[in-house]
Amino acid sequence: MRNAEFDREEVLRAAMKAFMHKGYANTSMQELKKATGLHPGSIYCAFENKRGLLLAALEQYRLDRATEFEQFFANSHLTLDNLKSYLTNVVVECISCDSAQACLLTKALNEIAEQDSEIQQVISDNLSVLQQALAEKFEQAKAEKSINADKDCDHLARYFLMGIYGLRTFAHTHPEAKVLEQLAEQLYHDVSQ
Amino acid sequence: MRNAEFDREEVLRAAMKAFMHKGYANTSMQELKKATGLHPGSIYCAFENKRGLLLAALEQYRLDRATEFEQFFANSHLTLDNLKSYLTNVVVECISCDSAQACLLTKALNEIAEQDSEIQQVISDNLSVLQQALAEKFEQAKAEKSINADKDCDHLARYFLMGIYGLRTFAHTHPEAKVLEQLAEQLYHDVSQ
DNA sequence: CTCTATCTTGAATGTACATTCAAGATATCG
DNA sequence: CGATATCTTGAATGTACATTCAAGATAGAG
Incomplete structure (x- = not known):
């Protein structure tokens, strides 16, 4: 009855950037919140946990790079x-x-x-x-x-x-x-x- | 009036190994304690903190590698x-x-x-x-x-x-x-x- | 042997973190 | 214009961590 407000790809690209900049362990949820604009609850709802966010970001990275490669x-x-x-x-x-x-x-x-x-x-x-x-x-x-x-x-x-x-x-x-x-x-x- | 009991090089090689295996952030002091055999207090006394231990380990690594190289x-x-x-x-x-x-x-x-x-x-x-x-x-x-x-x-x-x-x-x-x-x-x- | 400076020990501390959850907000449907 | 399912919010929770510190142990000096 209601759709998520955030753009999944945008969020994942922001997460990617954060992970690339500081690494996985050193990027806190607080930083991910700031980077993605999503509150912790939303992140956990959408990606299960921090590790799930990384996995989703890796998948998005693969898609983006494959597109870039073909271009x-x-x-x-x-x-x-x-x-x-x-x-x-x-x-x-x-x-x-x-x-x-x-x-x-x-x-x-x-x-x-x-x-x-x-x-x-x-x-x-x-x-x-x-x-x-x-x-x-x-x-x-x-x-x-x-x-x-x-x-x-x-x-x-x-x-x-x-x-x-x-x-x-x-x-x-x-x-x-x-x-x-x-x-x-x-x-x-x-x-x- | 009393000398340290541990062998500095041995401790640093153990720390190196731990850092190489799990990375810096993911190696806890508890693991470093197990790996080096030193209690937290001794580590802090000898190397100031975890970061100091990494710096000392990097220096030992350099020495070891230089020796190996020349051989x-x-x-x-x-x-x-x-x-x-x-x-x-x-x-x-x-x-x-x-x-x-x-x-x-x-x-x-x-x-x-x-x-x-x-x-x-x-x-x-x-x-x-x-x-x-x-x-x-x-x-x-x-x-x-x-x-x-x-x-x-x-x-x-x-x-x-x-x-x-x-x-x-x-x-x-x-x-x-x-x-x-x-x-x-x-x-x-x-x-x- | 005694004294003392130094080292060792590991429990205590405070902090920062990932994760949870219940209350509040809002889009969609009838 | 309700009703309700779903999303959003952010404070609360418990945990795990780096670091500290005071008590205990011990080597060496006198």
């Missing part, structure tokens, strides 16, 4: 060039230094995955989806003759993803644009050559 | 081969899946660096030291003609370290030996070719 390839450029744009965008995010741009997946992976196998599984699945999507793009690039026919696209996707993880971590201590760009350049070279 | 090069092999051994060892640590082998630096960097600039600085300094040490080894490998004379050793060191960060994160979701070994193989190839 990089929704044009007529060579797939390999789009992969490069994707990588360049990672660097841009790292440089902007906005913690909101950190990767929720790797952050949560580091903080809690080891102690919560369900969350571990959710994150692993998320990352596998991204890896699979990358592998498909490399296959496409191979079909377009941009990369050598004897390359193993699954391996390329894993290596590319490993590089992105490394880049993100590296950026925490080395946020200088030039260095990150140079590293990305080499990574691109190593997967495309 | 990889304390032989008559080619420096480049020793770099490969070092990388192989990272993979072995990842595979062993013993959380005690995770990297305290990257773990702490992800969890708290953004909220505590002193800890951020300590970790950054630690990682810079490692990066510098790697750069020196690459210079040595260059002098031994193992790598091309026109290579930028600082860049190689950064790329190598980025790869190690990526490898460690990747291992969280992909602990299969074969995959990690293949990634390490490619990384080695890309820095030595």
